[in-house]
Amino acid sequence: MSFSWARPYEPKHPVMRWLDERLPLPRLVYGAIGGGYPVPRNLNYWWNFGVLAGIFLTIQIVTGIVLAMHYFATGDGAFNSVNGLIMRDVNAGWLLRYAHMNGASFFFIVTYIHIFRGLYYGSYKAPRELVWMLGLVIYLLMMATAFMGYVLPWGQMSYWGAQVITGFFSAFPLIGEPLRVWLLGGYAPDQAALTRFFSLHYLLPFVIAGVVILHIWALHIPGSGNPTGVDVKSEKDTLPFHPFYTAKDGWFAAFVLLLYAVVTFYAPNYLGHPDNYIPANPLATPAHIVPEWYFWPFYAILRSFTIDFILPAKLWGVLAMFGSILLLFFLPWLDKSPVRSGSYRPVFKRFFWLLVADIVILGYVGGAPLNWWRTALGQIASAYYFVHFLVILPLVSAFETPDPLPSSISSSVLHGEEAEAAPAGQTKPRRGSVATAG
Amino acid sequence: MATQSAEGSTTTGHAGEGEGVRRRDFLNVAAVSFAGVGTVAALAPLLVQMAPSADVLALATTEIDISKVQPGQGIKTQWRKQPVFVRNLTPKEIAEADAVAMGDLRDPETLAQRTKPGHKNWLITLGVCTHLGCVPLGIGDGENKGPYGGYFCPCHGSMYDTAARIRQGPAPKNLLVPDYKFLSPTTVQIG
Numbered sequence: 001m002s003f004s005w006a007r008p009y010e011p012k013h014p015v016m017r018w019l020d021e022r023l024p025l026p027r028l029v030y031g032a033i034g035g036g037y038p039v040p041r042n043l044n045y046w047w048n049f050g051v052l053a054g055i056f057l058t059i060q061i062v063t064g065i066v067l068a069m070h071y072f073a074t075g076d077g078a079f080n081s082v083n084g085l086i087m088r089d090v091n092a093g094w095l096l097r098y099a100h101m102n103g104a105s106f107f108f109i110v111t112y113i114h115i116f117r118g119l120y121y122g123s124y125k126a127p128r129e130l131v132w133m134l135g136l137v138i139y140l141l142m143m144a145t146a147f148m149g150y151v152l153p154w155g156q157m158s159y160w161g162a163q164v165i166t167g168f169f170s171a172f173p174l175i176g177e178p179l180r181v182w183l184l185g186g187y188a189p190d191q192a193a194l195t196r197f198f199s200l201h202y203l204l205p206f207v208i209a210g211v212v213i214l215h216i217w218a219l220h221i222p223g224s225g226n227p228t229g230v231d232v233k234s235e236k237d238t239l240p241f242h243p244f245y246t247a248k249d250g251w252f253a254a255f256v257l258l259l260y261a262v263v264t265f266y267a268p269n270y271l272g273h274p275d276n277y278i279p280a281n282p283l284a285t286p287a288h289i290v291p292e293w294y295f296w297p298f299y300a301i302l303r304s305f306t307i308d309f310i311l312p313a314k315l316w317g318v319l320a321m322f323g324s325i326l327l328l329f330f331l332p333w334l335d336k337s338p339v340r341s342g343s344y345r346p347v348f349k350r351f352f353w354l355l356v357a358d359i360v361i362l363g364y365v366g367g368a369p370l371n372w373w374r375t376a377l378g379q380i381a382s383a384y385y386f387v388h389f390l391v392i393l394p395l396v397s398a399f400e401t402p403d404p405l406p407s408s409i410s411s412s413v414l415h416g417e418e419a420e421a422a423p424a425g426q427t428k429p430r431r432g433s434v435a436t437a438g
Numbered sequence: 439m440a441t442q443s444a445e446g447s448t449t450t451g452h453a454g455e456g457e458g459v460r461r462r463d464f465l466n467v468a469a470v471s472f473a474g475v476g477t478v479a480a481l482a483p484l485l486v487q488m489a490p491s492a493d494v495l496a497l498a499t500t501e502i503d504i505s506k507v508q509p510g511q512g513i514k515t516q517w518r519k520q521p522v523f524v525r526n527l528t529p530k531e532i533a534e535a536d537a538v539a540m541g542d543l544r545d546p547e548t549l550a551q552r553t554k555p556g557h558k559n560w561l562i563t564l565g566v567c568t569h570l571g572c573v574p575l576g577i578g579d580g581e582n583k584g585p586y587g588g589y590f591c592p593c594h595g596s597m598y599d600t601a602a603r604i605r606q607g608p609a610p611k612n613l614l615v616p617d618y619k620f621l622s623p624t625t626v627q628i629g
Binding site: 062063066069070085088089090091092093095096250251254 | 487
């Protein structure tokens with residue numbers, strides 16, 4: 001689609017030719033994920049995680065549709081339908097439920113790696129700003145879907161999760177409390193909330209699938225980025241998606257699905273919380289209430305605000321939490337460096353890893369019970385998160401001297417093999433070639 | 439494709455083009471087959487989850503008390519969520535059923551074959567018309583028993599006789615006799 005040397009779709013079988021003239025669906029697939037999509041030849045394993053996210057979205061939709069066949073969205077029946085009917089009585093129900101539970105965690109794991117890949121290699125920069133922003137939309141939809149799905153088993157964590165998360169909205173002045181009551185359809189989570197969460201939990205994954213199509217469409221206009229961040233210049237820089245990247249994605253998917261199977265079969269509740277096996281009780285909150293692990297960093301930011309300063313602390317916490325994600329929509333304009341890849345940005349690279357460490361610390365603080373030093377640590381880490389994006393990144397992109405970029409993708413990949421293959425003394429090794437490679 | 443064969447010939451080294459199976463072909467077939475078998479295995483739980491679950495199968499036997507059913511009366515009960523007709527036949531109804539020639543029946547069975555020895559007056563059948571599954575009339579007091587004195591299906595007009603055998607109408611088979619046994623002269627276990 002994007003490059004002149006992209007192979008056109010040429011149906012050989014008369015039936016395929018007949019179909020192509022009427023509904024060119026095979027042509028679309030060929031151009032999107034087949035031999036007709038040229039991809040930079042130097043992609044490393046960090047580029048496998050987008051396809052993996054697609055695989056986990058599919059797993060979640062398939063297992064979710066099946067679980068919905070056995071689930072009762074009623075205050076009386078929800079807990080028993082999940083923990084009694086599905087886990088004990090439905091054929092293979094335990095497997096489908098654990099696959100869905102851990103599928104959500106793995107979906108977030110691969111998505112987080114995919115996002116950090118984008119942050120390190122500058123995948124958000126021109127001309128891929130919309131790819132990045134559509135990805136953030138997918139991420140927000142994933143968070144909403146995961147939250148509502150966690151409410152459905154109607155255990156203690158489900159119930160109090162629903163109470164706390166909808167409580168975010170009550171922080172807004174004037175409209176807050178009416179908004180919360182409207183969202184819940186009551187004063188506390190109950191039948192009305194459960195039924196609407198179930199409805200939306202079923203709907204949103206299909207919305208995600210729709211935005212995924214836009215995400216891939218926007219990606220295919222400039223084509224995939226690559227670890228050097230250098231634009232594709234000639235056919236020598238690319239390989240057709242099929243069979244090269246289908247094979248690599250296939251092998252890596254098999255590897256990650258193996259890890260997924262290990263967790264699903266041997267430690268299915270490792271990533272969950274035991275309190276969710278206690279039926280919802282509107283009169284008693286669990287002593288230590290935390291969201292699922294993938295929300296911990298944001299939960300830490302929420303809890304960091306303990307003092308009223310102009311606005312109430314509660315509102316600051318909610319604004320900062322939403323702001324920490326909305327901020328990322330402006331990333332293409334906060335980081336002005338023309339060099340995309342972090343590999344050629346010595347200062348940026350250090351701050352990138354500092355940001356990763358900062359988010360890991362936020363995750364730890366968000367998941368652990370609060371005490372004085374964890375609160376202080378969370379406040380420092382939250383502040384650093386915003387400082388990174390709003391201060392450090394603009395300054396680094398203004399003052400940093402990037403390393404020299406390779407002249408092309410192929411020259412960065414072929415570490416002088418051309419020279420080695422030539423008769424002795426006829427070709428000089430290129431600049432940047434690595435003698436020890438291979 | 440050209441790229442593939444070019445690479446293949448360089449990796450195999452000793453085996454030239456068209457000389458039996460290349461190593462790369464073997465790897466391709468093995469990898470794709472492995473993925474195919476895995477996909478089929480993953481489909482199994484998605485299919486078996488639709489089959490009756492353990493709590494549904496747990497209802498597969500039902501005990502009924504028939505001590506209150508007088509001759510000429512019947513009761514309707516449930517087994518596996520399906521209606522069951524239990525009828526105490528009068529001597530006249532038994533005689534009518536025995537009088538029918540086998541050649542006149544679409545699904546030839548005698549009343550004796552459709553009841554338990556020593557309990558010929560107890561006709562126990564599913565109340566599910568063998569045509570398309572409606573519940574026939576005739577078990578309750580005053581319901582239309584049809585011209586043969588047994589059951590009459592209001593959906594498409596199938597008519598059953600006093601042994602619940604199909605006599606006229608679209609149904610292909612007699613009303614089904616479930617597996618059951620007498621636990622005592624007044625208690626029957628179905629299923």
